Amino acid sequence: xxxxxxxxxxxxxxxxxxxxxxxxxxATYPGRNGLIAFQAQGDAGIQIFTVRPNxxxxxxxxxxxxxxxxxxxxxxxRQIVFEHDVPNACANVAIMNADGAGLVELVSxxxxxxxxxxxxxxxxxxxxxxxxxxxxxxxxWSMDRNGNDRQRIGLCCADANVSPDGEKLSFxxxxxxxxxxxxxxxxxxxxxxxxxxxYSFDVAAKQDWAPGGQRLVFTxxxxxxxxxxxxxxxxxxTDGTDLRLVTHYEGGTANAxxxxxxxDGRWIVFRLNQNGLFGLxxxxxxxxxxxxxxxxxxxxxxxxxxxxxPSEADDEDEEGW
Numbered sequence: 001x002x003x004x005x006x007x008x009x010x011x012x013x014x015x016x017x018x019x020x021x022x023x024x025x026x027a028t029y030p031g032r033n034g035l036i037a038f039q040a041q042g043d044a045g046i047q048i049f050t051v052r053p054n055x056x057x058x059x060x061x062x063x064x065x066x067x068x069x070x071x072x073x074x075x076x077x078r079q080i081v082f083e084h085d086v087p088n089a090c091a092n093v094a095i096m097n098a099d100g101a102g103l104v105e106l107v108s109x110x111x112x113x114x115x116x117x118x119x120x121x122x123x124x125x126x127x128x129x130x131x132x133x134x135x136x137x138x139x140x141w142s143m144d145r146n147g148n149d150r151q152r153i154g155l156c157c158a159d160a161n162v163s164p165d166g167e168k169l170s171f172x173x174x175x176x177x178x179x180x181x182x183x184x185x186x187x188x189x190x191x192x193x194x195x196x197x198x199y200s201f202d203v204a205a206k207q208d209w210a211p212g213g214q215r216l217v218f219t220x221x222x223x224x225x226x227x228x229x230x231x232x233x234x235x236x237x238t239d240g241t242d243l244r245l246v247t248h249y250e251g252g253t254a255n256a257x258x259x260x261x262x263x264d265g266r267w268i269v270f271r272l273n274q275n276g277l278f279g280l281x282x283x284x285x286x287x288x289x290x291x292x293x294x295x296x297x298x299x300x301x302x303x304x305x306x307x308x309x310p311s312e313a314d315d316e317d318e319e320g321w
Contacts, residue, residue, distance in 0.1 A: 061100030073307030106147030259304025
């Protein structure tokens with residue numbers, strides 16, 4: 001009997017571990033590369049656009065009054081959540097389908113400003129920055145994708161992103177000095193805060209997790225540009241070690257601003273500013289194989305996010321997406 005009980009206990013432990021592993025894999029499994037979304041100046045305000053990774057089918061998908069900024073793809077590539085900056089009012093979070101249809105404003109209190117949203121890896125919740133002018137309270141919050149079940153996380157101050165395993169947040173914090181922005185991580189509920197970079201790195205929004213969750217990508221010297229100093233893309237381990245530059249621009253006439261990793265982790269998409277012109281490019285995380293998506297022009301893509309290819313989409317050559 002003791003030996004039989006021991007075998008049953010071993011089988012039970014194995015099954016539990018298998019279930020846990022399966023649940024985690026769902027959040028961290030790399031996706032197939034879909035459309036790239038970004039904000040840019042439209043005919044009437046800043047609007048959200050999408051484009052294929054080969055530069056084809058550039059489309060404006062929002063036509064809101066005011067500005068549509070900071071798009072973030074749902075993990076399944078079917079929806080985009082973004083910040084709607086309403087004229088003469090507080091910003092709010094909105095959600096729409098990948099083609100811009102079905103737009104819904106997730107407004108709880110029009111006197112409270114809600115900004116810079118991003119999805120959790122399971123696609124069930126949205127993390128965002130919330131500021132209440134009446135109480136001067138500023139923190140990260142989360143809500144479900146219908147705008148309900150709002151919960152205060154309690155950290156501050158900008159660009160919150162959830163790790164692929166759903167256990168951590170990455171975000172930006174300031175020391176209050178010009179050019180003093182650092183990258184931080186914390187647990188998902190806001191505890192165990194770790195400073196990943198020094199404030200002197202002056203990290204620009206936006207930053208992103210690698211699909212495997214082992215590294216973060218960010219823009220160094222990108223928040224307040226210094227004459228003669230170029231902004232460059234770098235990656236770093238989540239414990240703040242093993243800093244690696246992805247781009248190596250110098251002199252201040254060219255600056256690289258990161259958007260995100262591709263869902264398969266093979267690319268990093270970014271904006272290049274060069275001599276007053278702007279373009280959308282992709283590059284391998286090791287700094288090789290720079291490729292043009294949108295060539296340098298006066299069109300300025302910003303806050304770039306690379307979405308997954310929806311499961312119902314037809315199989316096509318990956319470079320087409």
